[in-house]
Structures are given as structure tokens and as C-alpha cells.
Amino acid sequence: MMRLPILCSLLFAGLLATGCSSDPIGGDVLTGKVTLNGAPAKNVTVTVAGADGLPANAATGDDGVYSIPNPPQGTLQVRVTGFVPTPPPGVKAPPPPPGSTSVPARYTKPNNGLSVEYTGGKQSYDIEMK
Secondary structure, eight states: OOHHHHHHHHHHHHHHHHHSOOOOTTSOEEEEEEEETTEEOTTEEEEEEOTTOOEEEEEOOTTOEEEEESOOSEEEEEEEEESSOOOOTTSOOOOOOTTOOOOOGGGTSTTSSOEEEEOSSEEEOOEEEO
């Protein structure tokens, strides 16, 4: 008789442990490395948008690596921006924060030629800027 409550408790604890994870590993995630002239692009933002135009984004670390959990599926347009937004024409941009990569203007605009076909699961898309 004592075995049934113990077995049920162990089964319930196991279900809770597997169902409450917020870790995107094993789920949908788009990862990659952003480089500028071969060096990691530090502290930049990678933004993807699907056909609906809704953005999903993530920042890179010192290694230039980004990870976007649950991106939309399909053809994604990709933009790379610095932490300091690109100013309007004729306005001088402030310098980027220390340790940040200054992103060339062509990568910050929509329809810049960067795109990836995301089909779900864990997928990698590296971005090499020049």
C-alpha cells in the first residue's frame, strides 16, 4: 500500500521537472554569430521579421553570438543594428558605447539582402558584415 503514494509522488515530480523548463534548447531557436571584418560584433542587435512584419530580436555578447527563441517560421528578413540607433540623414551619430561594434549603415536597413529560411527547431544563421 505504501508503494503507490511514493510512486505517484515520483511520477508527479518527474512531470513537473520536464514541463516547467524555460530553456529554449530543444525548442525553436535561431542562433548564430555576427562578425565584422572577421572579428566578433559585440553588443549589436539582430532583428528578424517574418511575413507578418512582427520583429523578434536578440543582442550579441562579447563573442558575437546571438540566440532568438521562438522566431517566426518562413522567410525572415534580417537587420543588424548597434545599441545607438542610426540617426536621420544630416544628423551626426553619437559614438557607440565602449566595447560596442559600429554597424555599417547598409545592414541596419530593411531589405538589405540578409534573409534566412527558418523552418523550426534549432537552426543557425551566421552574419558576416564587411
